[in-house]
Amino acid sequence: MKNIIESTDNINLSGFRFFKTLTEEEHKSLNSEKTCSSYKKGTIVYKEGSRLTGFYCIIRGIVKIYKTGNDGKEQIIRFAKKGDIIAYRSLLSQESACTTSKIIEDALLCHIPYKTLLNLIEKNSSFSLAMLRIVCAELKEANEYITDIAQKSVRELLAEVLLLLKENFDLDAEKTLQISLTREELANTVGTATESIIRLLSEFKQDNLIDLQGRKIKIINLAGLTKVANITKY
Amino acid sequence: MKNIIESTDNINLSGFRFFKTLTEEEHKSLNSEKTCSSYKKGTIVYKEGSRLTGFYCIIRGIVKIYKTGNDGKEQIIRFAKKGDIIAYRSLLSQESACTTSKIIEDALLCHIPYKTLLNLIEKNSSFSLAMLRIVCAELKEANEYITDIAQKSVRELLAEVLLLLKENFDLDAEKTLQISLTREELANTVGTATESIIRLLSEFKQDNLIDLQGRKIKIINLAGLTKVANITKY
């Protein structure tokens, strides 16, 4: 476990939105039953097929969650960041993990045991409802992504993914996307070939929609990108 | 509401697996608070954007759940049958419906008010857990579908969809798929053009994987179809 570089047990989860509904009592036991660890970029938190002992709450850093297709190709399902929880789906279903999760930006995660989760669900109906709403929100996004991936061209999809990343990870003062992905990771999100991503990105750059410097992506024409993405909402 | 042809309030929901965890007391109030109605093929149960007052449990019949893409094309998310519940996702999130659901085989549905659902979640933690597991199961399938749709060829996908339909709706003694879809509906499930479905189906027929008689699809070579679908599991 050389990739877990420090053990930090003085984290308090009470501030995270996910645990808003807990009583003081519950907060106490949650904070004593959790285990926080820091993870280096590249570390795998859990693998497809492994048994899970709990779920994780992300204190900081970014995690990519992906499935391995039948041809071994990775399909990125989502990126999780501060405040998000991961691994809860398979845990609740009491199945082996059906995704792999990998740190893509140095992270601090809290592990919360299954028993603690079950206890909260049993004792605190507000928590259950909050939990239900989280799963429902993720299901909604999954359904929307199915629709997009099934109907849109790679060009539209890439533009949309850039916009989604912007929503989730924001831009800095120079409009640079605050998540750094390889071209291959972008390809594995969109479900296309790395070369296609490269070509489309440089087309977007030529069209003055974005600017590129290595892995840094600046979004310089939001409206234009939205148009390319063929999005009606927002 | 001319498409609701009868009102049947003598249905007892206690037998359905979804309500297994309810106490006798809860069964009673559930059965008194629900409203059952019969729907003709073609009827829309609820539309994208509409406000929901409750969710539905399917007593019999088949319902297709779809989203409308930005170009107006319908993307079928799933087919629901006896014992399944629909509309619960948007209801729990307290949002307008983000899918449309349409009867594709004459159906009998029970409407269960939001209040009743909330009450069950509040009072019965076993029910909450069961509910959570249902949403998690649907999320799992959605994630798997994302991976397939993003990575597989239309040919592989169609084979897989036929197999999924077989799992969910079975075959009769003559190996005929017990769900009848138009070519367009198949196309809207796979996310492709109707013409592609037609061509691929007749290729499958030529390869003696399936047999076609109008909308009836017979699966005569399960192993072969599985191979075409490029599936490792099962």
Place this chain on the structure above:
DNA sequence: CGGCTGATTGAAATGCATCAAACAAAGTGG
């Protein structure tokens, strides 16, 4: 019978994947 929806086939156009090669960057070990 005409009108409508769904199914089918053909031909042409194209978006995207694949393969190949070269290059850049970054980390490793002597």
Place this chain on the structure above:
DNA sequence: CCACTTTGTTTGATGCATTTCAATCAGCCG
């Protein structure tokens, strides 16, 4: 600290699966 290996990026050329457009046909209903 430099050669080496590895990993990621880029560009070009080619092929193919799938879309699109067009036309015809079959079945069904009022």
